Amino acid sequence: MSTYDLIAKELAQTFGLDPAEISPSRSFADLGIDSLALVELAVIVRAELGSQTDLTRIAPDTTLGEAADMIERAA
Amino acid sequence: MIAVSGLGLVTPAGIGADATWRRLLTGSPTATRDPDLDGLPVDFSCRIPDYDTLVPPRGRWRLDRFTVAALAAAREAVADARLDPGDWQPERVGVVTGTGTGSMERYLAEFEHLRAGRLTLMSPMAITRSISNMVPAEIALALGARGPNFTVSTACASGATAISVARDLIRSGTCDIVITGGSESVRSRIPAACFHRMGALSTRRDDPAGACRPFHAERDGFVLSEGAAVLILERDLHARARGVQPYAYLAGGASTCDSHHYAAPHPDGDGLASAMTAALREAGLGPGDVGHVNAHGTGTRLNDAAEHRALRQVFTDPPPVTSLKGTIGHAVGASAAIEAACTALSLRHQVIPPTANLDTQDPDIDLDVVAGQARAARMSSAVSSSSAFGGQNTVLVFHQA
Numbered sequence: 001m002s003t004y005d006l007i008a009k010e011l012a013q014t015f016g017l018d019p020a021e022i023s024p025s026r027s028f029a030d031l032g033i034d035s036l037a038l039v040e041l042a043v044i045v046r047a048e049l050g051s052q053t054d055l056t057r058i059a060p061d062t063t064l065g066e067a068a069d070m071i072e073r074a075a
Numbered sequence: 076m077i078a079v080s081g082l083g084l085v086t087p088a089g090i091g092a093d094a095t096w097r098r099l100l101t102g103s104p105t106a107t108r109d110p111d112l113d114g115l116p117v118d119f120s121c122r123i124p125d126y127d128t129l130v131p132p133r134g135r136w137r138l139d140r141f142t143v144a145a146l147a148a149a150r151e152a153v154a155d156a157r158l159d160p161g162d163w164q165p166e167r168v169g170v171v172t173g174t175g176t177g178s179m180e181r182y183l184a185e186f187e188h189l190r191a192g193r194l195t196l197m198s199p200m201a202i203t204r205s206i207s208n209m210v211p212a213e214i215a216l217a218l219g220a221r222g223p224n225f226t227v228s229t230a231c232a233s234g235a236t237a238i239s240v241a242r243d244l245i246r247s248g249t250c251d252i253v254i255t256g257g258s259e260s261v262r263s264r265i266p267a268a269c270f271h272r273m274g275a276l277s278t279r280r281d282d283p284a285g286a287c288r289p290f291h292a293e294r295d296g297f298v299l300s301e302g303a304a305v306l307i308l309e310r311d312l313h314a315r316a317r318g319v320q321p322y323a324y325l326a327g328g329a330s331t332c333d334s335h336h337y338a339a340p341h342p343d344g345d346g347l348a349s350a351m352t353a354a355l356r357e358a359g360l361g362p363g364d365v366g367h368v369n370a371h372g373t374g375t376r377l378n379d380a381a382e383h384r385a386l387r388q389v390f391t392d393p394p395p396v397t398s399l400k401g402t403i404g405h406a407v408g409a410s411a412a413i414e415a416a417c418t419a420l421s422l423r424h425q426v427i428p429p430t431a432n433l434d435t436q437d438p439d440i441d442l443d444v445v446a447g448q449a450r451a452a453r454m455s456s457a458v459s460s461s462s463a464f465g466g467q468n469t470v471l472v473f474h475q476a
Contacts, residue, residue, distance in 0.1 A: 016132025032133075039199040040136065047196055 003049075004068035010044050011064075024065030028058075035060055051075055077245050078321035078476060079419045080314035081156025081307035083148035083256075085129065086413055087121035087300055087403045091151060095403075095413075096420050100449045102429035104402055106283040106298050112267050117276045119283035120262035121300035121404035139178035139204045142213050144303035144409075145258035149214045152254065152305040157317050165221035169250040170211035171241045172305075173233025173257035174226055175408035175463075178205045179265040210258055214305075222250050229330070230463035231371070231405070233257050234304060234412025235471050239328035241308050253308045257412035260301035261405075267299055273338070275375060287405070288432040289372035289398035290379050290444045297373040300404030304412035306419070311476075321476040323419040326456070327358030333466030339377050340462050344385025347462050350470040351389045358456070358472040362390045365472075366454020367427055369418040371461050372398020373405055378462065383440045385460075395452060397445045401431030411461035415471050418459040422475045426451050 001009070004024060011017045017031055028038055042055040053074045058067045084091060087105040088098035098105070109120040123129070126140065129147040138146070149170075153160065181198070182205060188196045203209055207226040215224050223244060227237040234257025241255035261270070270276050277286035277296035287298040314321055331353070333346035340347070355362065371382055386393045399414055406413065421427055426449050433446035459471045 014136050016135055036199045037137075043196055043198055 002068065003071050004065060006045060006048055007064055007068055010041060014044060022064065025063055027061050027063050029060035033060065045071065049075070076311040076324045077242055077308055078311045078314045079306050079323050079325060080309055080319045080321050081152040081158065082322060082416050082419065083151030083155065083305040084413060084416055085123055085144040085148045086302035087123060090123070090125060090129065090147065092416065096417070099399055099402055099417060099428040100426065102402055102431045102448065104284040104287065104431045106286055106404055108283060109262055111262065112264060115264065115267050115271070117267055117271045117278060117299070118280060119286065119298070121298060122262060123301055137200045137204055138213065139180045140260035140301060141174060141178045141258045141303070142210050144260070144301065145172060145210045145305065146213055146217055148256065148303040148305040149218065149254055152307050153218060156307040156314065157319050158252065158307065160218045163252060165219050167222055167251040168220035169222040169241065169244050169253040170214045170220050170224045171237045171244065171253055171255045172211045172226055173237035173408045173412060174207040174210060174228060174259055175230040175233050176259065176261060176266060177207045178260065180260060180263045183264055214254060220254060228408070229467040229469065230465055231407050232411050232461035232463040232467050232469045233408035234410065235415055235459060235461040235469035236330055238306060238325070238412060238415055238471060239330060239469055242325050242328055245308055245310060251309060251313060254305060255308055256303065256305040257409040258303035259406050259408040261407050262299040262301050270299070277374065285432050287374045287401050289374045289401050289430050290436055290440050290442065291433055292435045292437045294374045294376065294379060296375050297400065298404035300406040302403065302406040302409045302413055304409060304416045306412070306416055323422045323473040323476050325471060326474040327354040327472035328469065329353035329357060330467065330469045333468070335466050338464050340381035340466065342381055342384070344381040344388060346466055347382065347385035347460060347468040348388040350468040351385065351458065351460060354470040354472045358474065360456055360472065364456050365394050365458050366452060367394050367421055367457040368396045369414045369421065369457065369459045370396050370398045372400055372430065374400060379437070379440060382460065382462065383442055386442060393442055395427055395443045395445050395450060397427050398430045399428060401433065411459070411469065414461070415459045418457045418473050422454065422457055422473055425453060
C-alpha cells in the first residue's frame with residue numbers, strides 16, 4: 001500500500017470520512033482534520049509504518065498528496 | 076412540579092428506552108464472555124449491542140464508549156421530549172451527568188507506550204476522551220446547550236446524584252431544561268482487573284448469565300457493564316406547553332454520606348436510610364405512600380445486606396423491590412440514572428421488572444423482591460435508591476404524572 005493510500009484508508013476508517021471526499025489535492029483542513037486530529041493520524045501512520053518519522057511539519061493546510069511525499073522522503 | 080419529560084437509554088438490554096424496557100421486563104440476563112477481557116480472572120460482562128450504530132462514524136474517533144453512549148441517549152431523550160435545539164434558549168439549557176471512574180478504556184495502551192518510551196505513539200486524545208467532564212461537554216457541543224455544564228461523581232450513585240443536582244438547577248430558576256443522567260463503561264481491562272482485586276466482582280466464569288444475583292443466597296459480586304441514561308427535567312408547565320405528557324414527576328431527592336468506611340456500606344444502611352427519609356420528606360410523602368423501590372441491588376454480599384437493613388429502617392412493611400442489575404449488570408456511574416429512568420417507566424406502565432437469577436432469596440433478606448416475571452402493581456410513588464464506594468448515597472422519589 002502506498003503512503004497516500006494508507007492516509008486515505010485511515011481517514012475513512014478511523015476518522016469516518018466519506019471516501020468520495022478524499023483526494024491527494026485536498027488539505028487536511030478541507031476535510032475537517034484539525035491539528036490535534038493530525039497528531040492522532042501521525043500516531044496511526046507511525047504505528048503502521050513502524051517508523052519514528054518526524055511528522056510535525058505536516059500542518060492542517062498540507063494536502064494529502066504533499067503529506068504522503070513528506071513521509072516517504074523522510075523514511 | 077419538576078417533570079421527567081423525555082428519556083433516552085442505551086444499555087446492554089437494548090438501544091433506546093423501548094428496547095431496554097422490553098428486555099428488562101423479561102428479566103433475561105445479558106452477561107456473556109467478553110473477548111476484550113481474555114486472560115483475566117473475570118472475563119465476562121454486559122455490553123451495549125450494535126455499538127457501532129450509536130453515533131455517525133465521523134467524529135467518533137475522539138470519543139470513548141461512555142461518551143458515545145451518552146450522546147446517543149441524549150439525542151433520544153431530547154427527541155422524546157419533543158424539544159428542538161433550534162428553538163430553545165441555549166443559555167437556559169444545562170447538562171449535568173454522572174460518571175464514576177471516567178473512562179479507562181484506552182489508558183492501558185497509552186501506559187504501555189509511555190513505559191516503553193514510545194512517546195510518539197501516544198494519542199493526543201488520551202486525556203480528552205477519558206475525562207469525566209467531556210461527556211456533558213460533548214452533549215452540549217452536539218445539541219447546542221450553553222447553560223451550566225458539569226459532571227457529578229459519586230461512584231455507583233453518580234447518575235442519581237447528577238439528577239438530584241439537575242433538579243436543583245430547575246428549582247433555583249437557573250435553567251429551564253436540564254439534560255441529565257449518567258454514563259459509564261467499566262468493561263475494559265483496568266476496571267475488570269481492579270474491581271476483581273477488590274473482591275467486588277462475581278467470579279462465575281462458567282455461568283456469566285447467572286453471575287449477577289441480587290438478593291440471592293449465593294450472590295458473589297457484581298458484573299461489569301456499560302451504558303447511559305439521559306432524562307430531560309423541566310417544569311411541568313414548560314413540558315405541557317409543548318403537549319408533552321411527562322413520564323413522572325421528580326418529587327424528592329436527597330444525598331448523604333455514611334462517613335463509615337472508604338468502600339463498604341454502613342452495615343445497618345444508616346446513611347442510605349437517612350437519604351431515603353430525607354427524600355421522602357422533601358416529596359411530602361410517608362413510607363406508606365411508596366409503591367415500589369428500585370433498589371441499588373448490586374449482588375455483592377455487603378451491599379444487598381446493608382440495603383435490606385436500610386429499607387427495614389425506613390419502611391415497616393417495605394413495598395415490592397427489584398434490582399435491574401441481574402439483567403444488565405453494574406454500569407457504575409450510569410446505573411443509578413438507568414434505574415431512575417426505569418423507575419419513571421414503572422410508574423407510567425404500572426409494572427415492575429423482575430430481578431433476574433433470583434431462584435433462592437437470601438433468607439436473611441426479608442423483602443418482597445419481584446422475581447421470575449414482571450409484576451403489575453398499582454403505585455403512585457416509587458423510590459430509586461443508590462449507594463457508592465465512599466459511603467455516598469442518593470435517593471430519588473418519583474411521583475405519577
